[in-house]
Amino acid sequence: MITKVHVKKNDQVVVISGPATGDKAIKGKQGKILTVLPKVNKVIVEGVAYVTKHQKSRRQGQAGGIYQKERAIDASNVMLICPKCGKATRIAHRIDVETREDGTQKKTNVRVCKRCKADID
Numbered sequence: 001m002i003t004k005v006h007v008k009k010n011d012q013v014v015v016i017s018g019p020a021t022g023d024k025a026i027k028g029k030q031g032k033i034l035t036v037l038p039k040v041n042k043v044i045v046e047g048v049a050y051v052t053k054h055q056k057s058r059r060q061g062q063a064g065g066i067y068q069k070e071r072a073i074d075a076s077n078v079m080l081i082c083p084k085c086g087k088a089t090r091i092a093h094r095i096d097v098e099t100r101e102d103g104t105q106k107k108t109n110v111r112v113c114k115r116c117k118a119d120i121d
Helices: none
Strands: 011-016 030-037 044-045 050-055 065-071 072-074 078-081 091-099 105-113
Touching: 065 072
Parallel strands: none
Antiparallel strands: 011 030, 011 078, 030 044, 044 072, 050 065, 091 105
């Protein structure tokens, strides 16, 4: 079942849950969302969580080695940072109705910061 993810690509987020100590501490880190995976309710955040890959050399020109790749974390573990007030916030939704010249209405869903009531997008 595909769930609705509350954040979008290029949103600035903070990790609110996860390992807080040790090598893999991610709680409190901030980053930009690179990818949203709605089928599994996960997001990939830039510079937050990594997995180490050991790559064997395949051909003559392709070198092997140990690489770090960003890994997905659950979308419920991140919170959006409001671009206006700069604080982590929950998101409200507002529907703006625009009436066109021919009488039809266009409805747009706008995300709103719950703290400062500013439009996010």
